[in-house]
Amino acid sequence: MSHAETHSHDHDHDHKPKGFVKRWLMTTNHKDIGTLYLIFSLIMFIFGGALAMIIRLELFQPGLQFVQPDFFNQLTTMHALIMVFGAVMPAFVGFANWMIPIMIGAPDMALPRMNNWSFWILPFAFTMLASTFFMDGGAPAAGWTLYPPLVLQGGHNLAFAVFAIHMLGISSIMGAINVIATIMNMRAPNMGYLKMPLFVWTWLITAFLLIAVMPVFAGAVTMLLTDHYFGTSFFNAAGGGDPVLFQHIFWFFGHPEVYIMILPSFGIISEIIPTFARKPLFGYVSMVYATAGIAFLSFIVWAHHMFSVGMPLGGELFFMYATFLISIPTGVKVFNWVSTMWKGSMTFETPMLFAVAFIILFTIGGFSGLMLAIAPADFQYHDTYFVVAHFHYVLVTGAVFAIIGGVYYWIPKWTGNMYSERLGKIHFWWSVISVNVLFFPQHFLGLAGMPRRIPDYSVQFANWNMWSSIGGFAFGLAQIFFCIIVWRTIKGKGTSKATDRVWEGAKGLEWFIPSPAPHHTFQDGAPVNDEHLAHVSSH
Amino acid sequence: MNKEKSYSSSGLKIFLWVALVLLVNGSALAKSSLNMTQGVTEFSKIAYDLHMIVLWVCVVIGVLVFGAMIYSMFAHRKSKGVTAAQFSHSTTAEIIWTVIPIVILIIIAFPATKALIKMEAPTDAEGKNIVMDMTIKVTGFQWKWKYDYLDEGISFLSTLKSDSNTARQIGSGINPATVENYLLDVDHPLVIPVDTNIRILLTANDVIHSWWVPEFGWKRDAVPGFVNEAWTNVKTIGTYRGQCAELCGKDHGFMPVVVNVVSKEDYANWVESQKGEQKVAAVKNNAQWSKADLISKGKEVFNSQCATCHQATGKGMPPTFPALDGSAVVNGPIDEQIKTVVFGRKGTSMAAFGGILSESDIAAAITYTRNAWGNTAKDAAQPKDVKKIKNS
Numbered sequence: 001m002s003h004a005e006t007h008s009h010d011h012d013h014d015h016k017p018k019g020f021v022k023r024w025l026m027t028t029n030h031k032d033i034g035t036l037y038l039i040f041s042l043i044m045f046i047f048g049g050a051l052a053m054i055i056r057l058e059l060f061q062p063g064l065q066f067v068q069p070d071f072f073n074q075l076t077t078m079h080a081l082i083m084v085f086g087a088v089m090p091a092f093v094g095f096a097n098w099m100i101p102i103m104i105g106a107p108d109m110a111l112p113r114m115n116n117w118s119f120w121i122l123p124f125a126f127t128m129l130a131s132t133f134f135m136d137g138g139a140p141a142a143g144w145t146l147y148p149p150l151v152l153q154g155g156h157n158l159a160f161a162v163f164a165i166h167m168l169g170i171s172s173i174m175g176a177i178n179v180i181a182t183i184m185n186m187r188a189p190n191m192g193y194l195k196m197p198l199f200v201w202t203w204l205i206t207a208f209l210l211i212a213v214m215p216v217f218a219g220a221v222t223m224l225l226t227d228h229y230f231g232t233s234f235f236n237a238a239g240g241g242d243p244v245l246f247q248h249i250f251w252f253f254g255h256p257e258v259y260i261m262i263l264p265s266f267g268i269i270s271e272i273i274p275t276f277a278r279k280p281l282f283g284y285v286s287m288v289y290a291t292a293g294i295a296f297l298s299f300i301v302w303a304h305h306m307f308s309v310g311m312p313l314g315g316e317l318f319f320m321y322a323t324f325l326i327s328i329p330t331g332v333k334v335f336n337w338v339s340t341m342w343k344g345s346m347t348f349e350t351p352m353l354f355a356v357a358f359i360i361l362f363t364i365g366g367f368s369g370l371m372l373a374i375a376p377a378d379f380q381y382h383d384t385y386f387v388v389a390h391f392h393y394v395l396v397t398g399a400v401f402a403i404i405g406g407v408y409y410w411i412p413k414w415t416g417n418m419y420s421e422r423l424g425k426i427h428f429w430w431s432v433i434s435v436n437v438l439f440f441p442q443h444f445l446g447l448a449g450m451p452r453r454i455p456d457y458s459v460q461f462a463n464w465n466m467w468s469s470i471g472g473f474a475f476g477l478a479q480i481f482f483c484i485i486v487w488r489t490i491k492g493k494g495t496s497k498a499t500d501r502v503w504e505g506a507k508g509l510e511w512f513i514p515s516p517a518p519h520h521t522f523q524d525g526a527p528v529n530d531e532h533l534a535h536v537s538s539h
Numbered sequence: 540m541n542k543e544k545s546y547s548s549s550g551l552k553i554f555l556w557v558a559l560v561l562l563v564n565g566s567a568l569a570k571s572s573l574n575m576t577q578g579v580t581e582f583s584k585i586a587y588d589l590h591m592i593v594l595w596v597c598v599v600i601g602v603l604v605f606g607a608m609i610y611s612m613f614a615h616r617k618s619k620g621v622t623a624a625q626f627s628h629s630t631t632a633e634i635i636w637t638v639i640p641i642v643i644l645i646i647i648a649f650p651a652t653k654a655l656i657k658m659e660a661p662t663d664a665e666g667k668n669i670v671m672d673m674t675i676k677v678t679g680f681q682w683k684w685k686y687d688y689l690d691e692g693i694s695f696l697s698t699l700k701s702d703s704n705t706a707r708q709i710g711s712g713i714n715p716a717t718v719e720n721y722l723l724d725v726d727h728p729l730v731i732p733v734d735t736n737i738r739i740l741l742t743a744n745d746v747i748h749s750w751w752v753p754e755f756g757w758k759r760d761a762v763p764g765f766v767n768e769a770w771t772n773v774k775t776i777g778t779y780r781g782q783c784a785e786l787c788g789k790d791h792g793f794m795p796v797v798v799n800v801v802s803k804e805d806y807a808n809w810v811e812s813q814k815g816e817q818k819v820a821a822v823k824n825n826a827q828w829s830k831a832d833l834i835s836k837g838k839e840v841f842n843s844q845c846a847t848c849h850q851a852t853g854k855g856m857p858p859t860f861p862a863l864d865g866s867a868v869v870n871g872p873i874d875e876q877i878k879t880v881v882f883g884r885k886g887t888s889m890a891a892f893g894g895i896l897s898e899s900d901i902a903a904a905i906t907y908t909r910n911a912w913g914n915t916a917k918d919a920a921q922p923k924d925v926k927k928i929k930n931s
Contacts (some may be wrong), residue, residue: 062715062716062721063706063713063714063715069792070789136857137859143786155858172830173642221614236764243762243763244762271672277615278617280625280627281627282628284627308758308784310741310762313656313659318647327644328640332636332641335632335636338604339629341615344623345628346613346615346617346621347618348616360608363604363605370593371590374647375655377586377590379744379757379759379812380756382749382758383751383784444574449576451783453791453792454782454791456707458720504624529540
């Protein structure tokens with residue numbers, strides 16, 4: 001099967017709709033929708049990052065200098081909501097839209113009109129959420145976890161936040177349905193389940209997690225809404241309710257949610273590492289099982305976020321043991337990536353650098369996660385900066401690094417232009433050093449007793465907070481630099497034309513179509529044989 | 540091509556150098572106060588020991604895995620002319636790296652389980668239930684703690700000390716470093732005897748708080764409408780400081796916990812003096828006060844208890860915290876204002892102060908607000924007026 005045959009039908013069908021409205025607002029094209037998701041995510045990443053910069057500015061030294069405590073709480077709350085729901089999740093949906101149909105040889109997503117809708121809900125939802133900053137009483141300030149009774153004191157921002165969450169949930173569920181329908185129905189002949197690229201596998205499992213937990217979250221926030229406006233007492237002890245019930249429901253959503261943000265990262269890393277090691281992915285099948293195992297475990301560990309809430313001994317033991325178990329499939333993944341690198345023939349282009357940093361730094365986040373799982377020690381760690389350090393290691397040097405690595409890996413395919421390797425490497429080293437200056441000292445702060453979500457602190461915490469802020473500003477600037485690199489690549493400035501294959505060791509269907517990818521691919525189906533397959537182990 | 544290579548290898552060197560500095564730094568800090576405290580109770584020691592065990596397990600695994608990876612990154616480079624091997628699985632290896640973590644986890648699970656049982660179902664060396672010598676009820680408020688000594692009938696509020704509170708305001712011009720125990724000091728610390736089994740009951744009045752003294756080794760949430768139980772036995776006399784650990788609103792960062800652990804004799808003396816003070820307070824509650832006394836006492840009470848929300852200027856922070864200057868309630872019938880303060884406002888941050896402050900303090904604070912700023916009511920409330928409404 002020659003490369004030309006695979007896409008011989010594509011050239012004549014590259015009719016992009018003319019005009020902004022028709023091309024972008026009314027689009028049903030998976031590549032354009034993927035682009036929209038990715039651009040939206042980048043804007044939200046900068047917006048959420050700007051909020052974080054104000055937080056780090058206030059925490060630069062003890063005493064209050066810039067913001068009032070109430071506004072500080074709005075900043076932490078909105079930073080988290082925007083980063084989780086606006087930056088990380090849409091970025092992965094963007095990758096899914098762009099890559100899944102191409103990777104499985106499908107002409108588009110299974111439900112293209114719904115795809116359009118699930119994207120265009122997002123800008124409205126976030127406009128609604130961000131508008132609360134300008135309301136009387138300001139934005140939600142009870143943390144992204146929205147714990148009652150505190151969140152119910154916040155005034156009418158609650159209604160806006162709840163409806164924004166409903167819209168995000170609808171968008172996510174539609175996106176997930178689309179991913180599942182596409183993968184189950186539109187794989188090219190010969191693309192068996194165990195021949196799919198691992199990125200497709202991780203997204204398939206993520207999509208099921210989304211469908212399972214987004215309605216739970218919607219239910220929880222709806223109960224907040226009725227408690228606030230319609231006199232119900234779900235979470236009000238005086239009316240026979242229980243504030244802790246909300247925490248159980250929230251974390252039943254919240255823990256799978258953090259895996260929704262990390263499983264597609266695993267998929268991206270599993271594409272990048274074999275390419276630059278020029279070696280098949282080690283343990284493909286065990287990678288699939290490990291992903292499914294992590295997804296299953298995510299449903300039975302939620303109360304490890306609540307060890308200090310006053311649970312019975314049996315509950316604490318169960319959630320401690322169940323949480324321990326997660327480290328086993330996660331360990332399998334890390335060992336498999338290292339084994340993929342072992343005895344490979346490696347080069348370290350920017351995507352590989354981000355992938356390698358991901359493995360090391362995500363694993364450090366995993367280690368602190370194992371420490372947090374030890375309930376008697378968690379009575380000390382809980383709600384301190386140790387937790388803040390932990391989840392930023394898994395989400396920033398984990399999920400965000402995987403996203404950035406994925407962008408460098410596929411942007412030549414998306415734009416037809418090679419990014420500047422020199423600028424990419426500067427971006428990498430700048431990011432990886434500053435992000436560690438930013439988050440590593442937060443471990444020390446937490447162990448020394450600094451609680452999270454405080455706008456001001458005792459002077460004993462001053463030194464490491466200053467370091468953390470310096471790292472934060474540097475990391476923030478590095479991401480502005482990243483935007484410039486992306487812009488230059490799109491515009492073809494200081495870059496070269498990308499080849500179809502792009503990377504010497506690249507495998508998978510996406511590398512058999514031209515760069516940039518034509519507007520329509522595989523319209524007449526993709527005849528796939530083994531040479532087109534991704535990094536699947538040959539049993 | 541050569542240029543590319545030099546970038547990545549010099550970059551690698553920088554990375555390794557940074558990692559080394561962090562590692563050396565980290566192990567030096569482990570000895571200083573930046574590690575978890577060993578504390579002054581059995582639990583804080585247990586938490587510390589578990590923390591160190593798991594930390595070292597992680598360090599060893601990290602060194603092995605990252606070591607193999609970094610070795611591979613140097614040895615198995617294309618620039619060294621290595622051709623890639625094509626193996627893609629090894630059942631033996633996969634079984635080994637599944638089984639070894641399981642064994643490690645089981646080993647860690649034993650001490651962790653023992654520690655949890657000890658905390659939640661306290662028993663002594665012979666397995667007998669430990670008898671609690673005294674009980675203290677801790678109630679979280681926005682943003683202060685209330686301590687009730689259930690056996691002694693002593694009860695008081697504990698709020699951030701005024702020098703910290705002044706220094707923390709934006710534009711205060713006070714350097715926090717010049718304030719002793721900045722943000723970690725209170726007006727009335729909790730006082731407990733050393734070597735005593737103390738049951739601590741936790742609840743909250745408004746939102747969820749979390750009571751935490753790192754040296755005691757645990758934090759536990761104070762949930763409105765529910766009572767949580769924990770216990771402690773402090774072995775060393777001293778003053779221990781902590782903070783609220785659960786986000787509880789705007790002044791979450793400003794409700795410290797301070798515990799004075801004293802000898803049993805000192806504790807007995809302290810209890811006597813507190814009982815004396817409670818008698819004085821009872822006399823004050825039954826006395827008829829002059830308006831001038833009410834206003835001067837009221838200003839003190841208002842500034843320590845009410846000003847965090849309603850502000851010393853009486854302007855509040857609308858809409859969450861309404862202004863009292865010019866307020867319809869403060870300038871209206873006095874009984875309505877007493878009711879608001881005593882019973883609180885449901886669905887808002889306004890707490891029911893009837894169970895928090897003494898009748899004389901409530902009367903004084905109300906009188907102050909009705910005579911302060913531009914308010915025109917200019918009348919006075921007596922403690923007996925407050926008592927009447929409280930009992931109505």
